[in-house]
Amino acid sequence: MDSKGYTHDPPFDRGYLSVGAIHKLHYAQYGNRNGKPVIFLHGGPGGNTSFANTTYFNPDIYRVILYDQRGAGKSLPTACTEENTTHHLIEDIEALRKHLGISKWFMLFGGSWGATLALLYAQRYPERVGSMVLRGIFTARQPEINWTRMPDSGAARMWPAEYEKFLNFLPEEERRNPPESYCKYILNISTDEETKRKRYEAALE
Template sequence: MTPVFAAIEPYATGMLPAAHGAELYWECSGHPGGAAALFLHGGPGAPMSGGYRRQFDPHRWRIVYLDQRGCGRSRPLAHQVLGSLATNTTDQQIDDLELLREHLGIERWLLVGGSWGVTLALAYAQRHPDRVTGLALAAITDGAREHLEWITQDMRRVFPREWDEFAAAAGRRPGQRVLDAYLERITDPDPTVRVAAAQAWCAWEDVHVSLAPGWTPSTRYPDPEFRAQFATLVIHYWANDCFLPPDGIRSGMPAIATIPGVLIHGRFDVSGPLSVAWDLHRAWPASRLVVLDDSGHGGPSMRESLAAAIAELGEAGATR
């Protein structure tokens, strides 16, 4: 990640026992007595190394992070224990976050997230608005069915050759959604079927974020373990509408109307159209929208803008 603050290491880590036999890896870094901020990674199923910490002033923030259920250092891993998918839902992840907050003795915290982490942060805030001081969000997603189908179906209008390859690898039946076909393949009893599905899925993931200036293929997808973990959880969530209403988190926006937030989005993010961020901003009176003309679904200026939003919301939270 682009350096903003100096690299730091956690001062505390742990494995938190959670519902349905899960154990959640968590870590805290920065200032133990500082204002609390929770960083939510993307995916689902794309845990991060310590680079996320460099977007926070370590002298000001108590930075909390966890590998979300089913991925990273949390256990069990979804792609290794497919039966665990039955209890891996957005509601359960919200409960996991509350469990962690209580375990760490945090009263309220700033929520920071990117991509899927945006949807999860908004879903949590709508459920527990009294626990949230603000939201700093980048690469905006809302979990709506129409936007999941845009990525997996309608994006053929932008990348026809690549989408045809993606759809062919799904082995779908006549009339079957590509997404549903991939769910069958990524949970198939035959591991060779799952491996092929994960590889094809991640190849498509690289395609639909490729319009940004300076784009290069992801360095994570060549790792077969990452591919399996990531594809299993993304497909599971997307095929189930992210376990949200058809409009995702949009109908719940009145619950956070007065909570300050910053929405950061790249103009080249074709997989998450700018209209997603715009519509959420219009439905959220206390939000500010930042549109980056040099970014797609990430990038250096997005990371710098997120660090600035964290600082801004820290000042706002101190006066609330």
């Protein structure tokens, strides 16, 4: 391992798993196919995984599973919020475990929203979890949402330029409550497809 982490070969397996009538989860497996199974839970909601996420794990020891949550990354359909709730996301982890023939996760590795998802999955399926690594913990409580998204928040004071960029995608009259305003575009209330796409991307930054 160097300062940039572990180096992995291309995935030894990748594919799509249908979950319900609408969604297909994109997943990829890296490292030791007979190793300790660890699943990487990305942030967001609406983030994605990438090959760089494998660098945390020794490929000689771990069987690394990366997957994109419903509506995110390479999963299909893109940015779809129908049949896409926290309950669905928890059950998707369990469906993926069964699909890959894993009796028990050695580790849930979650960051930000992924940490929340790891905790929720472990509460529902404690017998399927051996350990957890949680980083950049975000539990989606209202004070945390306020701190990261609302005007005059901690994030706005610490990173004013970045926060201004976040606000600039919204019309002036919609900036008093950015989470509520962005929600309209993420839920496809806007009829302007280009504006909807740009504001959806901005909300995820």
